Amino acid sequence: MTDQDAGDSESPLTFAQQVADAMYEKDVAAQHMGIKLSKVSPGYAVMTMTVTDKMLNGHAICHGGYIFALADTAFAFACNTANITTVTLNGNITFLSLAREGDMLTAVAEVQSQSGRTGLCDVVITNQEGTRIAMVRGNSYRVKSKIVADMPTADL
Template sequence: MTEQDASDGAGDGESPLSFARQVADAMYAKDVAAQNMGIKLSKISPGYAVMTMLVSDKMLNGHAICHGGYIFALADTAFAFACNTANITTVTLANNITFLAPAKEGDMLTAVAEVQNQAGRTGLCDVIISNQEGTKIAMVRGNSYRLKSKIVEGMPSVDL
């Protein structure tokens, strides 16, 4: 679901978009790793997140391209934000990444994550990472697992 699709209530008269934003803001405030890597949340809606990261010289490997671990961290972060918009603590069960092209210093990477399926406690989410020119850098398919807790206590949880 994209931002434009979010129009129904999410509990207590909130829109799903507003609900997802509150959960994401609470998560981001505690995500020291993402903050330290310069990962920023640019869009959020139920089951959907877009995050960006600028490739710095400190992220380069011995081939003078972005280390795959940073690209994976960006993808995993977008995955987490998309999967947690229902306010049910959701973690990565497994992820598979395929690198398609190198990212270079100065590239602005964008990760678009979208939950494809949620059935009970497990889900499936796809993430596409592209650079500022629209070149696909990597693709991730991941499985998620819901725990029995909330991101924001006092807020309800909703179905994606």
């Protein structure tokens, strides 16, 4: 994407941030779970979430659904930076380690491929010590609409 593609005064980074800000404002689920956007750039997003007592399962560890929700949120933010509404088509998670109450989880999502309406994105979730908690590989699907109506779209 050139600067002109994103508007006369917008860089690709600024463009991605504007799309992410618009998405986050409407993402009630992420806000409710305490998921925060740390960084975004074209095809890339970093999200964080602290494991609370309300996220624990019967084994006193973080329920896998919350870990997947964090990964899916980071996936969404990375895949939507081009201002083309993109949803998860498929996602596979592999749990590598336990997450416990108080852990600060970080999900790093990076688009690996985007071709036409489908794409591939990888997400790595770590804790505050850098231990890998889970890895997700997902396929995305672009629907033909924009996140922000008055902004152009761009390819990743």
